[in-house]
Structure formats: C-alpha cells, structure tokens
Amino acid sequence: MxxxxxxxxxxxxxxxxxxxxFDWSPLHVYRHLIADDAERLHFLTHVCSPEWNVRQDGGRSLVDGTEQLVREHPQHEGLIRAFYDRWKEMLRGPxxxxxxxxxxxxxxxxxxxxxxxxxxxxxxxxxxxxxxxxxxxxxxxxxxxxxxxxxxxxxxxxxxxxxxxxxxxxxxxxxxxxxxxxxxxxxxxxxxxxxxxxxxxxxxxxxxxxxxxx
Structure with a gap:
C-alpha cells in the first residue's frame, strides 16, 4: 500500500x-436531574466541573474522584454519583x-x-x-x-x-x-x-x- x-x-x-x-455532554443527563438552568450551570461549573472530570481523564479512578467530591459536597451526593453511574447516557453517540x-x-x-x-x-x-x-x-x-x-x-x-x-x-x-x-x-x-x-x-x-x- x-x-x-x-x-x-x-x-x-x-x-x-x-x-x-462523539457527542458527549453531561447535559444529556443533568437536564433531566436539575430543572433550573442556573442551578444546573452552577453544579456543572463548580461541583461536577470540567476540572474535576479531567482528573479522571488523567488517570484518577472514578471511585476516588467521586468519593472526594461527595466528601466536599455531601449535600449533592446523589447528583454527584449520577455522573459516572449514568455516564453512558452522556455519550449520546457519533x-x-x-x-x-x-x-x-x-x-x-x-x-x-x-x-x-x-x-x-x-x-x-x-x-x-x-x-x-x-x-x-x-x-x-x-x-x-x-x-x-x-x-x-x-x-x-x-x-x-x-x-x-x-x-x-x-x-x-x-x-x-x-x-x-x-x-x-x-x-x-x-x-x-x-x-x-x-x-x-x-x-x-x-x-x-x-x-x-x-
């Protein structure tokens, strides 16, 4: 060849x-979990933030990343755990x-x-x-x-x-x-x-x- x-x-x-x-976005999940636009934006900017997610992209385990964030924001535990529990739904497709x-x-x-x-x-x-x-x-x-x-x-x-x-x-x-x-x-x-x-x-x-x- x-x-x-x-x-x-x-x-x-x-x-x-x-x-x-790939069409990947946390919004594909969190639009259904957080109804208010401003609240959802705040959560994905300051809690399950791009900076937090990229730490897992850099090699930190999903468990370690999730547990650390739950300790920092216990009031949002359910929403935090949804990030990787429902990760496949964020990957909408090609x-x-x-x-x-x-x-x-x-x-x-x-x-x-x-x-x-x-x-x-x-x-x-x-x-x-x-x-x-x-x-x-x-x-x-x-x-x-x-x-x-x-x-x-x-x-x-x-x-x-x-x-x-x-x-x-x-x-x-x-x-x-x-x-x-x-x-x-x-x-x-x-x-x-x-x-x-x-x-x-x-x-x-x-x-x-x-x-x-x-």
Whole structure:
C-alpha cells in the first residue's frame, strides 16, 4: 500500500474524539436531574466541573474522584454519583459529519490515529460499541497514559506510539484535529500541524488545504 503524502508533507491525521467524532455532554443527563438552568450551570461549573472530570481523564479512578467530591459536597451526593453511574447516557453517540470525514480519509488510505482525553475506565465502552474506531492504527488515551492534553508529554507519547506504525515519523508529518483550541495550540508548539475543529465542513477544507486527498 502506498501511503499518501500531502503537499504540506503530512503523512497522517490525528483525531480528538469528544466534540469531533462523539457527542458527549453531561447535559444529556443533568437536564433531566436539575430543572433550573442556573442551578444546573452552577453544579456543572463548580461541583461536577470540567476540572474535576479531567482528573479522571488523567488517570484518577472514578471511585476516588467521586468519593472526594461527595466528601466536599455531601449535600449533592446523589447528583454527584449520577455522573459516572449514568455516564453512558452522556455519550449520546457519533457525530455523523465527523465520522464521515474519518471514513473518507480511511478510504483514501490516509493513516489515522487517535488522541483523546478519556478515562481509562470508560473508554472501553466506546471501543466495544463504536466500530468506526477500528480504522485507527493506534489510539492514545489520556487515562491510560496518566497525562492529558494539553500537556506536552502526551503528544510526545503519541508521536512515539504512532512512529511504531510509520517509521521515522516527525511532528511536522502529523495534523491534529481537536475542538479545544488550547489542545491544538499545544500540538502546534511541538511542531505538529493543527486544526481547531468547529465543524466538519471547515475541517475538511483545511485538510484539503494541506493537500490531503479529499
């Protein structure tokens, strides 16, 4: 198989998952648990916050994260425990436009890799239930590596892992797609190409601009 190389020297495309390929949001659960908009926003900002959740993405166990938060906010115990008890309901499913783009690249024999901030305990559910993930040659999961985007270390781990599949792989031969701008900027600081994902159409055009066969 001949691996396509873009005009910009890109050998492979790296996808983030949440917000690019998956519709994941705590709102899918907490809209039903907390009726008041302001109360719900406060809870998801200051109790089950993104900063708290990302600690589990970084390797802390779901039990440890949950129990610590219950100790800090005992009045919200039921709502806190619902976060991981009902986590599967937060993963509504694939984002069809993003998955279509992924499959188009795969059909054109572009090497594909994953780099996701995701708990090691919950990622197996996605792996087992969404077969489009099979197109990836390798997936780096933050919870397994116990470091998270945008920390430089996880990009370094990813480059080394991907290099097992593409010998001699260099940072500038990768383009990384992520819906979080700081994660893209961290990759760019290490020499990767980066695309801040807003929608699949825009991302597709930027990939074409790099010379990917789309």
């Amino acid at each position: 001949t691996i396509p190389v873009s005009a910009a020297g890109v050998h492979a495309v790296v996808f983030d998952f949440g917000g690019v390929l 984002l069809d436009d993003g998955v279509a783009l992924l499959k188009e690249l795969h059909a054109r024999q572009v090497p594909l890799f994953g780099l996701t901030n995701w708990s090691a305990e919950t990622f197996p559910y996605a792996r087992e239930n969404y077969d489009f993930l099979d197109v990836f040659q390798d997936i780096v999961v933050s919870g397994v590596e116990q470091c998270i985007k945008p920390e430089p270390r996880i990009y370094q781990i990813a480059l080394a892992r991907y290099g097992r599949h593409l010998a001699g792989l260099k940072p500038g031969e990768l383009v990384f797609i992520d819906d979080v701008k700081k994660n893209v900027e961290a990759a760019q600081a290490l020499g990767w190409h980066g695309i801040h994902h807003v929608d699949a159409g825009s991302t597709r055009e930027q990939l074409k601009g790099l010379g990917l066969p789309l």
